[in-house]
Amino acid sequence: MSIARDGNTSRGSVLAFEANFDGLVGLTHNYGGLSTGNLASAANATAISRPKEGALQGLAKAKRLADAGLVQGLLPPHERPHLPTLKAIGFSGSDAEILAQAWKADPALVRNVSSSAQMWAANAATVSPAADCSDGRLHFSPANLLTMPHRALEASQTERSLRAIFADTAQFAVHKALPYQPLFADEGAANHMRLCANHGEAGVEIFVWGRNGFGQQETRFPARQTLQTGEAIARRHGLAPARVLHLQQSRKAIEAGAFHNDVVAVASLQVLFCHEHAFEDRLGAYEAIKRACDGLMEVAIVEVPEAEVPLADAIKSYLFNTQLLSVPGEDRLVLIAPEECRENAATHAYLETLVASNGPIGRVQFVDVRQSMRNGGGPACLRLRVVLDEGKLGALSARAVLDGSLYDDLVAWVNRHYRETLGPDDLADPALLLEGRTALDELTQIMHLGSDFYPFQRG
Template sequence: MKFYEANFDGLIGPNHNYAGLAAGNLASVKNAKHVSQPKQAALEGLEKMRTLLRLGYKQGFLLPQQRPRLDILRNLGFSGSDSEIINKVAKQQPNFLPLIYSASSMWAANAATVTPSPDSEDGRVHLTPANLLTTNHRSIEHTETFKCLNTVFSNSEHFAVHEALHSHTEFADEGAANHTRLCSSYDSKGVGLFVYGRDGQSHTQRFPARQTLHASKAIARQHGIEQTAKFLLQHPDVIDAGAFHNDVVAVGNGPLLFFHQEAFDTNQQSEIFTQLVEQLPFQALEVSSKDVSIEDAISSYLFNSQLLASPDGDMTKMCLIAPTECRDNAAVNNYLSTLMEDKSQPIREVHFVDVRQSMSNGGGPACLRLRVVLSDKEIAAVNPTFILNEGQINKLQTWVKTYYRDEIAPADLADPSLMDDCYRALDALTQLLQLGSYYDFQQV
């Protein structure tokens, strides 16, 4: 049976805005309160999906979440009609508006952690939504993520969608941004590499470490892979430098782990890498600080590139889907040029994609996608609405051009007309996809 890696990208919603809510995310904080371009953002995301589709990869998408989330405001004691609530909050507690309008669910790498069927005990694909409880604006996502994943992966014969972990600081989970599946081939049994920043004590000085060891171990138990999983501490200094998730400084696929020299705790790295070599045809491709500084790695999001095997799963012919910022950064571009000449490693091509609107909010190409390894039968069991082809991308682009605003300024969050525009766009999306009354606002 043939297995493939499918990428399910987050469809960027009509609420795309720059609020700067994520401590430790340097790009998000730098661009806080700037004017965003939601139409451009969504079209950039769809073009990235089209790029992968045309290269021959399986490409799907996940729905935008409902924003604004007025149920959060009602829970906090605000009452009245939707417009009245927006007006009250704008006058009394305007700092609540960025929370309920947060655009962060676009980054599907944080949506869930995924274990494919060759690795799990029961032979099903397991998905656990991330609770994202370290940051207030992201902690509201997991219930909608659970609903979306159950809509996309609804066949319980092939898929097990778990609820998010218990919402306690010891079980803070950030999803696939801190998880990498390593394997010799997609159909063989792999090893889940979980990277964490906290193990009961804080190692960082500047920014909070989001992923905990307890959360990583809980996911491994839940998915039935605790006997094979590996757990590796992210270096606290690199978190303080702005690598708020491991996928800012490392990316892996198949037998290859591509990472920055400063990414991991060195003592643990040596031990874990030795174990991986014993279990897999493991190859560690380390980028030295002399070639690419940690500052350049973070600002360009070199390691937030998508690392892909060939479309037919050949691990000896890999490619990187890198942000254009990597091309524009002299040190990173020089490194990539040298890398393409190095035949001792499997990366053969680099494709640059423009996702500047996402990058300005702190997420690169890899942030935008959730990787799911699927067999032919499992692909056939996925809700076909969420598997893309050229025609569906065209329809989604037309929808975006019709319903999205060109710009959203911070002051727009206080205007109920933005809420109306967002809901109107999401309502049209559910009609386009024939999903019925999917969103809560449609069921009132």
């Protein structure tokens, strides 16, 4: 089955293309087990992490896509540990003294302010392409991530990152995060999908929610995204109501450890690839998608049956937390999957059958992102999808698009500054704080982010 495409092979002749902006793995990448409902994170709590290996794995994945002819961008890591938070809650003195006081008072607190979870750029923001927005600009809404304390620290620096890279207000609109209250709990693009005939044409945006903010929590694990969040973002982005859907995530999936929709579903162009238990009202969701897409495209729904891939296997292997891509020179979509999908018998057997069929997904490419996977983040977690055209690509304000030169610079930077290993107690080491600041100060020069990008640079 051949799918409609927008020809990413020659960017000079296309209207628009989908770029992926991956989060750079931070210097404090560790296994704190901080994310309730994320089974992989909980299983690996207190394990020894390998920050350098994680950063190099992430860069290698990004380079592979850039080498395939796709536009690949990068988002810088945040400063961690986040001392402004510790100062705000009463710790004082020198930076080293603040860190020591906080560790003595509550090591769990230091682990939260030292999280490198911002590496998962799919949670950074929700993005609506210009073709969908009433003002013709590309819109970003940074996620408030308020459900988890360690992630709720991220929104202001994410906004600063987006404003540094997408600074041209004639082309881009970067909003502030939604209000920090449970009614508007927002986890970003991990709960957002888009279907379209071509990236540069109007599409259908799908917001997936786990709970109604005015109702009661109905699952044992947190349902992190609210219905009201999607409604608010659709309004502020100026989306046409007829081309917006708000679908409820399956309670069964949340209870099984699918803390975000992108653990059970992924979409690209006209294709929705999902598990049988992705949506609470499965048939109703499919019918609503087909109605919304009517007149724009013929949507292809590739549903993976529970009988072939049990939900537990899909979540353990991150079968759906994959990148579904239109690769230059290929008539069918390519699925970028973690090595764990090859190692899991059920998912590997299913993927072989999928590729052998004449469906819209024609090839699977496996990548090693084990440092991310052990904390509960697959290839899709590491990227934020941004639809650009040549004008918008040329309007970017920082050195954030990966090419051979930037890749070499970043690999050398990682090798200079990142630790080989990091244990839970290493987060109390004041030297780690200084190492991080030295590295991040250099990174702002490499990526042309300005001299006041991080809190420590602003005093």
